Amino acid sequence: MTASTVPTSLPQTAPGLLVRGLTTTFDTSRGVAIAAADVDFDVAPGEVVGLVGESGSGKSVTLRSIMRLIREPGKVTGRVEWGGRDLVAMPAEELRRVRGGEIAMIFQEPMTALNPVLPIGAQIEENLVAHTDLNRRQRRERALELMNIVGIPAPERRLDEYPHQFSGGMRQRAMIAIALACSPKLLLADEPTTALDVTIQDQILKLLLDLRDRMAMSVVLVTHDLGVVAATCDRMAVMYAGRIVETGTVADVFACPNHPYTRGLLGSVPRSGQSRTMLQSIDGTPPNLTDLPDGCAFHPRCSFATEICLKQRPPLDLVGTDGRRAACHHHERVAAAEPIL
Amino acid sequence: MPLFSFVIRRLLQMIPTVIFILVVTFVLVRMLPGDPASAMLGDRARDADVNRINHELGLDQPLIVQFFYFAERVVTGDLGNSIGLKVSVASLIADRLPVTLMLTVMSAVIALVLSVPLAFVAAMKREKLADSVIRGTFQVGLSMPVFYVGIILLTVFAAQWKLFPVGGYGTTLPDKLYHLFLPALTLALSFAAVLMRNLRASIINVMNAEYVDFAIAKGLRSRVIMIKHILRNALISTVTLFGLQIGTLFGGAVITETVFAVPGAGRLLIDSIYGRDYPVLQGLTISLAVLVSLTFLVTDILQAWLDPRIAR
Numbered sequence A: 001m002t003a004s005t006v007p008t009s010l011p012q013t014a015p016g017l018l019v020r021g022l023t024t025t026f027d028t029s030r031g032v033a034i035a036a037a038d039v040d041f042d043v044a045p046g047e048v049v050g051l052v053g054e055s056g057s058g059k060s061v062t063l064r065s066i067m068r069l070i071r072e073p074g075k076v077t078g079r080v081e082w083g084g085r086d087l088v089a090m091p092a093e094e095l096r097r098v099r100g101g102e103i104a105m106i107f108q109e110p111m112t113a114l115n116p117v118l119p120i121g122a123q124i125e126e127n128l129v130a131h132t133d134l135n136r137r138q139r140r141e142r143a144l145e146l147m148n149i150v151g152i153p154a155p156e157r158r159l160d161e162y163p164h165q166f167s168g169g170m171r172q173r174a175m176i177a178i179a180l181a182c183s184p185k186l187l188l189a190d191e192p193t194t195a196l197d198v199t200i201q202d203q204i205l206k207l208l209l210d211l212r213d214r215m216a217m218s219v220v221l222v223t224h225d226l227g228v229v230a231a232t233c234d235r236m237a238v239m240y241a242g243r244i245v246e247t248g249t250v251a252d253v254f255a256c257p258n259h260p261y262t263r264g265l266l267g268s269v270p271r272s273g274q275s276r277t278m279l280q281s282i283d284g285t286p287p288n289l290t291d292l293p294d295g296c297a298f299h300p301r302c303s304f305a306t307e308i309c310l311k312q313r314p315p316l317d318l319v320g321t322d323g324r325r326a327a328c329h330h331h332e333r334v335a336a337a338e339p340i341l
Numbered sequence B: 001m002p003l004f005s006f007v008i009r010r011l012l013q014m015i016p017t018v019i020f021i022l023v024v025t026f027v028l029v030r031m032l033p034g035d036p037a038s039a040m041l042g043d044r045a046r047d048a049d050v051n052r053i054n055h056e057l058g059l060d061q062p063l064i065v066q067f068f069y070f071a072e073r074v075v076t077g078d079l080g081n082s083i084g085l086k087v088s089v090a091s092l093i094a095d096r097l098p099v100t101l102m103l104t105v106m107s108a109v110i111a112l113v114l115s116v117p118l119a120f121v122a123a124m125k126r127e128k129l130a131d132s133v134i135r136g137t138f139q140v141g142l143s144m145p146v147f148y149v150g151i152i153l154l155t156v157f158a159a160q161w162k163l164f165p166v167g168g169y170g171t172t173l174p175d176k177l178y179h180l181f182l183p184a185l186t187l188a189l190s191f192a193a194v195l196m197r198n199l200r201a202s203i204i205n206v207m208n209a210e211y212v213d214f215a216i217a218k219g220l221r222s223r224v225i226m227i228k229h230i231l232r233n234a235l236i237s238t239v240t241l242f243g244l245q246i247g248t249l250f251g252g253a254v255i256t257e258t259v260f261a262v263p264g265a266g267r268l269l270i271d272s273i274y275g276r277d278y279p280v281l282q283g284l285t286i287s288l289a290v291l292v293s294l295t296f297l298v299t300d301i302l303q304a305w306l307d308p309r310i311a312r
């Protein structure tokens, strides 16, 4: 199921991304919203990690916090280690070189993330200006090459066109071309294929996997689509109300979910795992981030909940080998429940 | 090339505008109470003299006849002769309009130089001390009438400190710029205040756009982000305002020229109103109107260049 040839557990000194206790809060008129809480995860070189969860669970906020893109009145605490350096405390110029050069991000909404008044070519080339010494001609060549890589037809002409002249799918590809411009070591991809039809989606995901293999690029892939996770990711993390509630290799998590929320998500995927169904919502609604329930945030929607779930928040504990963790008081009961796949 | 056809289209659109201005000018001028003959001869003129002069000037003809006569000459480029000054209106305008033009261009440049960097600082330091000081100062400038600002500047910088001439106009270009500096500054202050306020709001708006976050995520240098991503987008709405304000700026130039005794079109305009000098008045109004239309065209082109979504 997973195409990984890379070891999935690594010593602490290995290069890669190490996120520890990442917490992002926003002061809103209705109180403090905790959009990401105590998020821990690692991404090893060449590894593809899927980040899944319902809308509003904090996936985009987590990626933005890693890139230090959260603005006032948002506050970010915790540690984001990249190749042994802490991004959260890094000086501005050093951070600038990491952004776009070593770590690139694909935004969720290409329509608003592309500058409407600059040609696509210019938006690719300015990355190269910021991070390489390529001259004008070489930059143009690289831009053309990138347009070919992501499969935009007639790239010569398209480089001089503006975002509004591109269709949704083409904009998405242009966005990916921009992110890949400087051959980053880590790609934070926020739903990179949501706007695309299935064939193009497959091409793009293949492309990402190919780059992973050739350049040992790591990917954090945010998606709603568990089919995509099954087909492309080595490991996955499930988010609920700003917290990671379960993480492990894709094979392990799919085979035997340890958290009732994961179980609910997987319940909506057909047995073959081939068809791409969107995450089906579980009964009930996600909690209000400014007024989270006591104990486990999932308990109001949980069929396994007992007294303790209302009082005590379950920690994200190891529940197996290969970095398998789950945050549920009753993970054993959940794991032992009748299989859903 | 889309921009080229865009310019042609806009030039063609100017034709009905100019025709409309021609009619309005002609009518407005004749709606002024009094007539050139009375203005020339004074209060004690005899009716017979007034009638004779009006006949010589063709002003006893029916209005519609006068209009076609006037329109025919304008189309051939002949604006007639001044009634009071006995010289051709064209030569008068050629003499005076460049002075006003230089004054407005200078004040537009000063306004931009003042407002763009300050709007940036105010937007970046939003709701902080620098923002309040900048906005407060401009607010004071905005609430004072142009002639009052002019008189203050004149008193302080020209009369007391003798840094600038009290009035008039030079002969060489540097001398002219030197003479026009205070009037241009006077004119620029309220203009700069309007631009600053608009640009500040626009920058704040653009700074929150996703594409600015994306530009940061791309690791671009902050100078590039500010100029290519923030300022470029923020200027789109300010350029529109700039164009709309040019007309006001010409209006302000009339007052400023009077305060600083600058021999420009503004002074000529006022003199021709007092003298009921219809040909001069008509000629000037048309020239100013064409000039303002051309400025609109330039701002439209500028805007199409700034925002590629327009020129299509």
Ligand SMILES: Nc1ncnc2c1ncn2[C@@H]1O[C@H](COP(=O)(O)OP(=O)(O)OP(=O)(O)O)[C@@H](O)[C@H]1O
Pocket: A026, A028, A033, A035, A053, A054, A055, A056, A057, A058, A059, A060, A061, A062, A074, A108, A289
């Ligand atoms: N600037 C902000 N100010 C206040 N709240 C914010 C801000 N940005 C995000 N949030 C809140 O944080 C929560 C998480 O948002 P986020 O965009 O990370 O969700 P997501 O998991 O990416 O959802 P989706 O799948 O819809 O993209 C949301 O409730 C959102 O309202």
Ligand SMILES: [Mg+2]
Pocket: A059, A060, A061, A108, A190
């Ligand atoms: Mg999102």
